[in-house]
Structure formats: structure tokens, C-alpha cells
Amino acid sequence: MNHGPTVLVSARSDGVDNVMAAAWAGVLDFGDAPKVTVVLDKSTRTRELIEASGRFALQLPCAAQAELTVAVGSHSAHDMPNKLDYLGVTTFTVPEHDVPLVQGCVAWLICRLLPEPHNQQTYDLFIGQVEAAWADERVFSQGRWHFDTAPDELRTIHHVAGGQFIVAGATVQG
């Protein structure tokens, strides 16, 4: 089951940035008010930043970033205070959204936390309202992924176990 796309989760609070990896993210709604879910362990620094700021971003890393994804998922800023610098994670921001975004990903979603204390405490489940979203047009355009016509290193990665990923494969019609 757990081979949906791996996401990088980023947040900023009081000038502190962090990025973590999460294997369990999903979509709740793609209508007028798109929403996403992500499971964030209580031990993570990024979760603390999200609870403090009420904002986060989800982004989809690609095959070229498999090593970086494992690195940000294996080290906590609790133990490595300069984690992003140390791991060489380059971030950027876009106007009107004060949340760090990871360069080199293929899709980004900026979200406002919809506070649901019961879900957060009981299930480590966070729900976000998507406020802005865009993707690398080489792999996503007109509402569809186009991995077949893009460089292989831009394919999304889906964590299996122990740093092993399955990449998004060929397209079939049902």
C-alpha cells in the first residue's frame, strides 16, 4: 500500500526552516477547495514548525533526488540543527507565501493547516487546504503526468523500504 509518491514536507516558523520526507501523503479533495493529508510523526521538528506557523508545503521529489530524500528523512533537525545546510538542501520562496520550497522537485503545493487536534494527536494526521500549486511542465501539464516523454530522472519516486524506491512507470489505458 505504501507506494504513493514520497513527499518532502517543508515549513518555517520564527525564521527557522526545515524539510522532512513523508511516505504517507494523500489527497482529500480536488474540487473547489483542494485538500491534502500527510502523516507527521510527533518526533519531527517539521511537525513542530507546522503546529506553530499553521502552514506547510508538500512537494514531490524526483528520481534525481532519491539520495536527498533519504537524507532529509533520516536526519532530524533535533540532532542536526543546521540540517538543511549540512545536507545541501536548497530552498526558495514565492511571493505571498512564507514557506520554504525545495529546489529540484517536480511539483509543489503550499498549504494552510486545517487544525484538527483529534486527528493530529490520535493519528498523526494533518489536513491542509491547498492555497497554491504548480508543477514542472516537463512532467505535468493539462491535468496529467507525462513521465513517458520527460527525462527519466524527473519521474516521481515511491518509497518501498530501506531507501529503495519504485519510480513512476509506463502509462496504460483502462
Added chain:
Amino acid sequence: MNHGPTVLVSARSDGVDNVMAAAWAGVLDFGDAPKVTVVLDKSTRTRELIEASGRFALQLPCAAQAELTVAVGSHSAHDMPNKLDYLGVTTFTVPEHDVPLVQGCVAWLICRLLPEPHNQQTYDLFIGQVEAAWADERVFSQGRWHFDTAPDELRTIHHVAGGQFIVAGATVQG
């Protein structure tokens, strides 16, 4: 974001069986008490059966079942009372779990609904405790997927749009 594996959701209540497709399913926890999430639209017959019985199964269809997956996702038992027969969906059950399971899938999870009325009403989000789970050993063993060494038609399928799916691709190490 929405290219996690497509799941088939099945349920039984008062002798009535149904199966639907869902693109938005995920994992909440893989520890001692594994839990899953699935988004179920209020219009679906399967949701009614789950609310009545408190049980459901999630299963992962494979590339060979892309057409069947589109079919069960496109027709409602509200409009097609004999839906499973009409679409040629073959189900089976296993001892001690009174829920229909779809033949030909590559993984099955039998779940007990953890009632969360707020999530169900507000987000169409259902949470299940996994009570039994198993997979086709040709594609999943020892905690990992092995699509590279199995027939291509056993790869899981990830819905993109309009009946188009991405299949699980090659394996890379991070």
C-alpha cells in the same frame, strides 16, 4: 499528487455486496496497529454498506485489471443493482472475515471501520484498522514489492485522469 495506487474498496451488509474504485487511499500507521485511510464520496453505495457494517476491504488491482477498475469506478450500484454480476467482478471470502474480496488483485487488506463521524461527514475520510493483510507473493514478499521480477500485468496501477494509469516502474536506490 494523486498517483498513489488505485484501490478497489469492497463491502458487504445484510447480504448485499459491492465494489468501487478509489484513487485516494493511504496509510496512517504501519506499526502494531496498522491503519489506512480512504476517501469515499457520499454518493457511493459502497460507503453506505461500510457505514452499516463497520467493515471493508481495500485491495490493489494490477495492470491486467485496469479496465475492470475503470468499470467499477464508473458505474454505481444505485443505478446498476446487479453491478458486480453485470461487470463480471468475481469475489471470494476468507474464513472469519465477512467481506467480499476481488479476485485477481495483488494485495488485500481487511479493515474494521474506526468510526470518526466528523472526518466522514466533513472530509469523506474513512479510517480503518487493518485486521488481516496479504499479497500475491510474486510481487510482494519480505516487506517489499518485486515488480521487476514479476509479469508486467501484475504491476499496480496509479490513476492519472480519464481512465489513464501509470504503472509501478523500475526500482532505484536512494
